[in-house]
Amino acid sequence: MTTSTAPPAPHNRPSPHSSPAPHGRLGPAPARWLALCLLSTASTGASLLLPTALGRTLDLLLAREPATRWVLSCAALVLLLALLDAAETVLGGTVTARTTSWLRRRLTGHVLAVGPRATARFGPGDLVARLVGNAAQAGTAPAARAALLAALAGPVGAVVALGLISPWLAAVFLAGAPVLALLLRAFARDTRECVTRYQEVQGRIAQALSEAVGGHRTIRAAGTEDRETARVLRPLPELSAAGHRMWRVQGRAAGQSVAIAPLLQLGVVAVAGVLLARHRVTVGEVLAASRYALLATGVGVLVGQLAGLARARAATGRLDEVLAEPPVGYGTRRLPPGPGRLELRGVTALRGGRAVLDGVDLVVPGGTTLAVVGRSGAGKSLLAAVAGRLADPDSGEVLLDGVPLRELTHDEVRGAIGYAFERPALLGGTLEEEIGLGLPSPSPARVRRAARTARADDFVRRLPHGYDTLVADAPRSGGESQRLGLARAFAHGGRLLVLDDALSSLDTVTEARIAEALVGDGTHGTRLLVAHRAATAARADAVAWLDGGRVRAVGPHAELWRTAEYRAVFGEGGEAADRDASNRGPT
Numbered sequence: 001m002t003t004s005t006a007p008p009a010p011h012n013r014p015s016p017h018s019s020p021a022p023h024g025r026l027g028p029a030p031a032r033w034l035a036l037c038l039l040s041t042a043s044t045g046a047s048l049l050l051p052t053a054l055g056r057t058l059d060l061l062l063a064r065e066p067a068t069r070w071v072l073s074c075a076a077l078v079l080l081l082a083l084l085d086a087a088e089t090v091l092g093g094t095v096t097a098r099t100t101s102w103l104r105r106r107l108t109g110h111v112l113a114v115g116p117r118a119t120a121r122f123g124p125g126d127l128v129a130r131l132v133g134n135a136a137q138a139g140t141a142p143a144a145r146a147a148l149l150a151a152l153a154g155p156v157g158a159v160v161a162l163g164l165i166s167p168w169l170a171a172v173f174l175a176g177a178p179v180l181a182l183l184l185r186a187f188a189r190d191t192r193e194c195v196t197r198y199q200e201v202q203g204r205i206a207q208a209l210s211e212a213v214g215g216h217r218t219i220r221a222a223g224t225e226d227r228e229t230a231r232v233l234r235p236l237p238e239l240s241a242a243g244h245r246m247w248r249v250q251g252r253a254a255g256q257s258v259a260i261a262p263l264l265q266l267g268v269v270a271v272a273g274v275l276l277a278r279h280r281v282t283v284g285e286v287l288a289a290s291r292y293a294l295l296a297t298g299v300g301v302l303v304g305q306l307a308g309l310a311r312a313r314a315a316t317g318r319l320d321e322v323l324a325e326p327p328v329g330y331g332t333r334r335l336p337p338g339p340g341r342l343e344l345r346g347v348t349a350l351r352g353g354r355a356v357l358d359g360v361d362l363v364v365p366g367g368t369t370l371a372v373v374g375r376s377g378a379g380k381s382l383l384a385a386v387a388g389r390l391a392d393p394d395s396g397e398v399l400l401d402g403v404p405l406r407e408l409t410h411d412e413v414r415g416a417i418g419y420a421f422e423r424p425a426l427l428g429g430t431l432e433e434e435i436g437l438g439l440p441s442p443s444p445a446r447v448r449r450a451a452r453t454a455r456a457d458d459f460v461r462r463l464p465h466g467y468d469t470l471v472a473d474a475p476r477s478g479g480e481s482q483r484l485g486l487a488r489a490f491a492h493g494g495r496l497l498v499l500d501d502a503l504s505s506l507d508t509v510t511e512a513r514i515a516e517a518l519v520g521d522g523t524h525g526t527r528l529l530v531a532h533r534a535a536t537a538a539r540a541d542a543v544a545w546l547d548g549g550r551v552r553a554v555g556p557h558a559e560l561w562r563t564a565e566y567r568a569v570f571g572e573g574g575e576a577a578d579r580d581a582s583n584r585g586p587t
């Protein structure tokens with residue numbers, strides 16, 4: 001069974017989910033994001049006005065002049081700050097939630113548009129970690145960016161306000177500002193590095209865990225639970241190291257800012273004191289200057305915002321890696337009417353640097369059945385995948401009724417080709433929905449007819465809710481699952497049906513009945529069967545004998561059977577040699 005994936009099609013066309021361009025910096029709700037920026041900036045503006053208002057109030061009170069208006073202004077500013085803060089929290093949460101949901105939708109669509117190549121490159125566990133954890137972190141990016149803008153506006157505004165009180169005050173602060181700027185830059189860089197590392201290790205743990213969950217029977221049978229736990233958790237020390245480094249970086253930045261910020265504040269207040277003594281500023285202005293100095297050196301706020309943004313950006317980088325994988329491209333052509341003639345012309349497919357299919361030429365006339373046989377690893381599953389455009393060849397062409405599959409639209413190719421696999425993936429609906437999967441409007445009669453042909457109708461009807469039973473509530477054997485997969489393929493009814501080892505778990509009687517129905521009634525179009533049993537091959541109109549990725553011979557089974565090497569493919573019991581069905585995963 002092929003677990004591999006094809007390299008990108010040489011002439012990909014964009015699909016609805018295809019745009020690999022990284023998402024916009026403003027996220028999916030630019031109006032809300034702008035509103036958030038305005039709110040944050042307004043909040044910063046109000047906090048910048050407050051010291052001036054307080055200073056002015058103090059001056060008036062000291063001069064025993066009426067200050068009611070200014071006292072009320074101060075109260076209004078404090079109230080405004082509280083309201084803006086509440087609005088910011090609500091709007092920030094909304095922007096984050098919308099961005100996260102948008103990213104998850106986009107990533108899910110993209111992963112499915114890329115197909116098995118995405119799973120092969122990242123692994124299912126890591127993909128889930130990116131989709132769940134990293135998408136949530138990346139979703140905070142627009143709100144974090146807005147918060148950082150506002151946090152930066154605070155110190156900038158405070159320096160301007162200091163300059164308005166006295167240029168000397170601004171000069172004192174600006175003398176020390178480069179050190180603060182360098183400190184923040186180094187902090188942002190170091191944080192990003194360790195956060196990226198942290199998230200990458202998390203992804204590896206998730207991947208190992210998903211392998212362990214998928215293989216729990218094997219682990220239990222081998223009694224290797226402890227070893228497996230140790231394997232899943234092996235990256236923990238790396239995770240811990242990255243976490244500790246993150247705290248060290250944060251601690252160092254906080255420590256350095258604690259050392260520098262008070263010095264700067266002290267300098268500003270000292271100069272303000274000198275200016276007061278020389279009657280160049282008022283007492284109220286000294287009060288305002290001391291508060292502006294606090295605002296200007298608000299590195300603590302900036303450090304927090306920067307750390308949040310670094311986390312969000314690192315997560316965004318991990319999502320962008322997935323989004324950069326090109327999706328499968330489709331063409332614009334439709335199929336002409338035809339019997340379902342399948343043609344492979346010089347098909348070569350590389351995997352792991354070697355040609356798993358090597359210049360395969362095959363023609364399956366419309367309405368006939370071709371069995372593909374060969375030893376394990378001969379390339380049968382890859383040939384089945386290429387024939388139904390689940391993978392693209394690296395060179396050569398696959399044509400259905402004379403049209404290259406790559407030139408067909410998505411709906412045309414999926415509507416024309418039905419599939420059944422050794423282990424069908426049943427995706428969580430009712431059995432009726434699962435059998436009708438992919439059909440625009442599957443009628444109950446069509447679903448039941450297909451189930452009867454696949455010998456699935458009996459056991460489905462024995463279930464308490466029959467066809468309405470949810471997949472999760474339908475206990476089934478491997479053979480019963482296969483029959484549901486076959487029913488799905490029969491219900492599909494396209495002009496080409498590809499069965500990739502889809503009869504292997506059936507008892508011989510059931511297999512014989514299904515194969516007879518499939519081959520005999522002529523309603524299933526053209527059929528390509530990957531077969532391990534000699535009896536299945538014998539029922540086909542012709543057999544393609546695959547050996548080491550090449551077609552060794554094509555002909556009726558009875559004719560090929562005269563060759564000892566062909567017989568050896570099926571082994572003594574009539575089954576293909578060297579098979580190890582136990583390692584195959586759901587398809």
Ligand SMILES: Nc1ncnc2c1ncn2[C@@H]1O[C@H](COP(=O)(O)OP(=O)(O)OP(=O)(O)O)[C@@H](O)[C@H]1O
Nearest residue numbers: 001002004005351352356376377378379380381382
């Ligand atoms: N991504 C990959 N990287 C390297 N080799 C791969 C990859 N995918 C598949 N192969 C190899 O390609 C060969 C053909 O695989 P395929 O699944 O088509 O064999 P098969 O004939 O269907 O075997 P079986 O009868 O055991 O199912 C195998 O040797 C397999 O190891």
